[in-house]
Amino acid sequence: MKIAVDAMGGDFAPEAIVEGVLMAAAELPENVAVVLIGKQSIIQELVQKHSTYSAANIELVNADDVIEMSEHPTKALSQKPNSSIGVGFKLLKEGKVQAFCSAGNTGAMHVGALFSIKAIEGVLRPCIAGFVPQITGGYAVMLDIGANADCKPEMLAQFGEIGSIYAQSTFNIAKPRVALMNIGTEDQKGSLVAQAAHQLLKENNRINFIGNIEGGDFFAGHTDVIITDGFTGNAMFKLGESFYRMAAQRGISDEFLDKTNYESVGGSPILGVNGNVIIAHGISSPLAIKNMIGLAIRQVESDAYTKIAQALG
Numbered sequence: 001m002k003i004a005v006d007a008m009g010g011d012f013a014p015e016a017i018v019e020g021v022l023m024a025a026a027e028l029p030e031n032v033a034v035v036l037i038g039k040q041s042i043i044q045e046l047v048q049k050h051s052t053y054s055a056a057n058i059e060l061v062n063a064d065d066v067i068e069m070s071e072h073p074t075k076a077l078s079q080k081p082n083s084s085i086g087v088g089f090k091l092l093k094e095g096k097v098q099a100f101c102s103a104g105n106t107g108a109m110h111v112g113a114l115f116s117i118k119a120i121e122g123v124l125r126p127c128i129a130g131f132v133p134q135i136t137g138g139y140a141v142m143l144d145i146g147a148n149a150d151c152k153p154e155m156l157a158q159f160g161e162i163g164s165i166y167a168q169s170t171f172n173i174a175k176p177r178v179a180l181m182n183i184g185t186e187d188q189k190g191s192l193v194a195q196a197a198h199q200l201l202k203e204n205n206r207i208n209f210i211g212n213i214e215g216g217d218f219f220a221g222h223t224d225v226i227i228t229d230g231f232t233g234n235a236m237f238k239l240g241e242s243f244y245r246m247a248a249q250r251g252i253s254d255e256f257l258d259k260t261n262y263e264s265v266g267g268s269p270i271l272g273v274n275g276n277v278i279i280a281h282g283i284s285s286p287l288a289i290k291n292m293i294g295l296a297i298r299q300v301e302s303d304a305y306t307k308i309a310q311a312l313g
Helices: 015-025 040-049 073-079 084-093 106-115 153-171 192-203 230-249 286-302 304-312
Strands: 002-006 033-038 058-062 099-102 127-133 139-143 177-181 208-213 225-227 268-271 276-279
Touching (some): 002 015, 002 084, 002 286, 015 033, 015 058, 015 286, 033 040, 033 084, 040 058, 073 106, 084 099, 084 106, 099 286, 127 153, 127 230, 139 230, 153 177, 153 192, 153 225, 153 268, 153 286, 153 304, 177 192, 177 230, 192 208, 268 304, 286 304
Parallel strands (some): 002 033, 002 099, 033 058, 099 276, 139 225, 177 208
Antiparallel strands (some): 127 139, 268 276
């Protein structure tokens, strides 16, 4: 198994990325290697600098260009085919790596996935999934957390199915509970879109839909899959992540709040595309990068995207 990582993407790249990859490499199973993509001379220097870690299971692939955080995704990808993101998607499309991860330009990662490995046939809109810790243990999968700010009811209903299959294959939950984020638990609550989506989810006998949940249920352990549009999802997810920072600033250490720290999972997969693509926070630290690689390995092993394709085909 080969996991490709964009060495040049992120606010603290390439130092934090290389250090995180080396931390992961020290604990990787024998059958897994990491492919680091970026300016080879810079990466090599950093690998040697952190020579306390083993680098035997790390391959370097050169990419001369970098897509900056502020660049327009579509334009940047077409003008910079030899960027670290461009090269990463080329390797993924050709099957030379089984997953591609980056803390770089989120838009470029999303557009790159759609242009290279493409959306799964039948998927209305690929989405980004986040992992919300639950007070009862484990995580709920939340989608969408930012790819689609506006969603039609049909899209939300399909997120329910995609999220359910992902939770089944990645977390081994036989019948994942699917809930729609709303402003009340009653069936008729919410916007016109939420009401219509609720009806579609309710009628889908392929999923275990349990109805609406409210913001107060976010961490409560009532559900395994949380459905929402990308605008609401992004706002809620980032609010959830802020709890750890607030606690740390106030000198509070708590086992549950530690899980709201973005570093604990390290990344968010794009679901609904023909391959494993993981996006990390721009501010990613070495620990976040290490955990992102762990998530990528679990996702490759679960073969979630193939199962989603089979279910929707």
